[in-house]
Amino acid sequence: MAEIGMFDSGNGGRTTLEAVRRRLPEVEIEYVADLKNCPYGEKSAAELLEITSRVTQGLIARGAKIVVIACNTATTRCIRALREKFPDVVFIGTEPALRLAKRTGAQRIVLLATPSTVASEQVDRLIRQNRLEKQVKLIPCAGLAEAVEAGIEVQRGEARLVRTEKAERCLMKILAKMPEGEREAMEVVVLGCTHYVWIAEQIQKWFPKARMLDGNEGVARRVESVWEKIKNGGKG
Numbered sequence: 051m052a053e054i055g056m057f058d059s060g061n062g063g064r065t066t067l068e069a070v071r072r073r074l075p076e077v078e079i080e081y082v083a084d085l086k087n088c089p090y091g092e093k094s095a096a097e098l099l100e101i102t103s104r105v106t107q108g109l110i111a112r113g114a115k116i117v118v119i120a121c122n123t124a125t126t127r128c129i130r131a132l133r134e135k136f137p138d139v140v141f142i143g144t145e146p147a148l149r150l151a152k153r154t155g156a157q158r159i160v161l162l163a164t165p166s167t168v169a170s171e172q173v174d175r176l177i178r179q180n181r182l183e184k185q186v187k188l189i190p191c192a193g194l195a196e197a198v199e200a201g202i203e204v205q206r207g208e209a210r211l212v213r214t215e216k217a218e219r220c221l222m223k224i225l226a227k228m229p230e231g232e233r234e235a236m237e238v239v240v241l242g243c244t245h246y247v248w249i250a251e252q253i254q255k256w257f258p259k260a261r262m263l264d265g266n267e268g269v270a271r272r273v274e275s276v277w278e279k280i281k282n283g284g285k286g
């Protein structure tokens with residue numbers, strides 16, 4: 051029985067899992083890599099809600115009181131509906147780190163995310179709330195999450211990135227269209243998909259002067275604080 055459950059369409063979210071484990075090393079966390087439904091980014095909204103509801107039900111049946119959606123795509127598209135469907139658990143989602151990007155004061159920000167996340171209302175809202183309309187360039191990265199997934203190997207619960215060729219080819223297809231001068235002027239890259247965190251080093255080569263940001267630390271902080279509240283008898 052694990053009181054914290056976490057899921058993603060695959061092993062991308064394991065970087066989130068590591069960030070949470072660093073804060074709560076004693077707590078058992080169940081991680082579901084929903085590989086049979088990977089990629090989430092290409093499912094319809096209804097289909098994705100059905101899939102993520104099923105995963106959530108399983109986690110709850112095995113004791114989860116907190117469900118962490120270690121996936122930007124599922125968060126931006128389903129978290130609201132999941133909260134309504136399962137009011138007794140606390141959902142913590144992963145959103146592209148645009149708020150953090152704003153705080154850096156950067157004027158040139160690039161957001162890399164799945165086509166579905168890029169097109170979501172939530173990303174639009176985050177951009178407007180943080181007044182980043184003029185600073186952010188959105189790049190939908192079709193196929194990149196699967197290409198990263200193909201290079202991850204999991205043995206006894208430990209994941210490692212063992213191959214990056216596919217992901218590098220995919221990055222080339224997506225980023226070679228962007229003029230070199232524009233890439234070099236970027237100050238911040240927001241890794242808006244948990245899979246991309248695995249290939250931050252490869253992405254950095256395309257944006258040599260930029261700082262890479264992801265939402266993992268923010269999610270981990272939130273999980274820790276909700277966990278403390280639940281442990282102290284609160285609702286989270």
Ligand code: DGL
Binds near residue numbers: 121
């Ligand atoms: N790791 C997921 C995310 O953060 C990948 C999405 C997918 O499976 O398409 O968006």
